[in-house]
Amino acid sequence: MQSEIELYRPQDLAEALTLLNQLGLDGKLLGGGTNIVSELRDGHHTGKSLIDLSRVKELRGINLQDGYIVIGGGTTITDLIDHPLICTHAGILLESARLFANPLVRNRATVAGNLTDASPAADTAPPLLALNAEVQLMSQSETRWLKLEDFITGVRKTLLQPGELMSAIRWPVPSDRSAGAYTKVGLRKADAISVLSVAVLLEIDATGMCKQAGIALGAVAPLPFRVHVAETLLIGKELKPELIAEASHLAAEACRPIDDIRGTAAYRKRITAVIVRRLLTKILEALK
Numbered sequence: 554m555q556s557e558i559e560l561y562r563p564q565d566l567a568e569a570l571t572l573l574n575q576l577g578l579d580g581k582l583l584g585g586g587t588n589i590v591s592e593l594r595d596g597h598h599t600g601k602s603l604i605d606l607s608r609v610k611e612l613r614g615i616n617l618q619d620g621y622i623v624i625g626g627g628t629t630i631t632d633l634i635d636h637p638l639i640c641t642h643a644g645i646l647l648e649s650a651r652l653f654a655n656p657l658v659r660n661r662a663t664v665a666g667n668l669t670d671a672s673p674a675a676d677t678a679p680p681l682l683a684l685n686a687e688v689q690l691m692s693q694s695e696t697r698w699l700k701l702e703d704f705i706t707g708v709r710k711t712l713l714q715p716g717e718l719m720s721a722i723r724w725p726v727p728s729d730r731s732a733g734a735y736t737k738v739g740l741r742k743a744d745a746i747s748v749l750s751v752a753v754l755l756e757i758d759a760t761g762m763c764k765q766a767g768i769a770l771g772a773v774a775p776l777p778f779r780v781h782v783a784e785t786l787l788i789g790k791e792l793k794p795e796l797i798a799e800a801s802h803l804a805a806e807a808c809r810p811i812d813d814i815r816g817t818a819a820y821r822k823r824i825t826a827v828i829v830r831r832l833l834t835k836i837l838e839a840l841k
């Protein structure tokens with residue numbers, strides 16, 4: 554562990570942004586620290602300062618605003634679990650939060666830290682992608698919203714600029730005729746890094762046709778991503794088993810997995826098709 558790192562503990566958002574601006578590339582943001590602390594231990598953090606965001610109240614909270622669910626970037630995974638707005642409007646995110654790490658990590662880990670770390674296996678990414686989420690990036694001089702889909706650009710790469718922090722995440726409140734599901738395949742039932750993960754969100758209209766579809770995959774490519782080709786295939790149609798099978802096949806074809814200690818590329822591709830088919834079928838049943 555580096556001992557010469559200076560720790561700053563801003564009390565509010567304005568102070569955090571000022572520090573970020575003043576410290577420049579030397580100032581590294583600290584959310585829950587569940588990734589950074591191991592980076593420090595491994596000597597991967599080269600900055601001189603940490604800006605601890607845990608006291609910044611403006612970054613916490615879950616609210617309904619102008620047709621969006623808005624969560625602060627510093628909201629922890631535990632905060633998501635059993636929150637009434639998440640339970641009612643984002644069951645898909647709730648499922649991923651429940652499968653995330655273990656209670657100790659969930660108490661510290663933040664949603665902004667998870668998305669900014671940009672691991673291909675980040676558990677909040679597929680559900681938020683399927684929900685069509687946007688992220689709010691804030692600096693002292695500017696606030697901008699970006700689609701989450703555009704924000705993550707590669708393995709541990711994002712469009713976050715020096716001087717910016719992720720202040721919030723939002724997504725449009727899904728319609729009453731929609732439902733979703735999330736599945737993570739790990740090497741054990743709890744506290745496992747995803748071998749692959751799948752989030753599916755469907756909206757079925759009153760005539761039984763698919764109005765909206767969100768299918769997002771994790772840990773099967775350098776970044777979590779949406780399978781637009783499969784979503785487009787489903788929209789405007791009745792979801793018959795053959796169509797579901799075709800969409801599942803397209804999802805598997807879109808994967809660019811690797812072989813690693815958790816699974817082979819071939820396994821990941823094959824199981825992706827199985828899980829996408831299962832989730833589409835399950836959601837369809839739930840919406841009947």
Ligand SMILES: Cc1cc2nc3c(=O)[nH]c(=O)nc-3n(C[C@H](O)[C@H](O)[C@H](O)COP(=O)(O)OP(=O)(O)OC[C@H]3O[C@@H](n4cnc5c(N)ncnc54)[C@H](O)[C@@H]3O)c2cc1C
Pocket residue numbers: 581582583584585586587588589590606626627652653654655658661662663664665666667668669670674675676677713717718719720744745746747
């Ligand atoms: C034992 C263990 C198990 C884990 N299991 C899982 C799991 O099941 N699923 C999973 O997805 N992850 C898992 N992780 C990884 C980690 O817990 C998550 O990625 C977590 O969400 C990171 O959030 P954090 O707040 O702790 O981030 P930190 O470690 O504080 O920061 C991570 C990165 O995000 C940046 N950052 C933090 N907050 C902000 C902000 N507001 N704006 C901009 N940048 C910011 C930091 O500068 C840093 O680059 C696990 C980690 C451990 C140690």
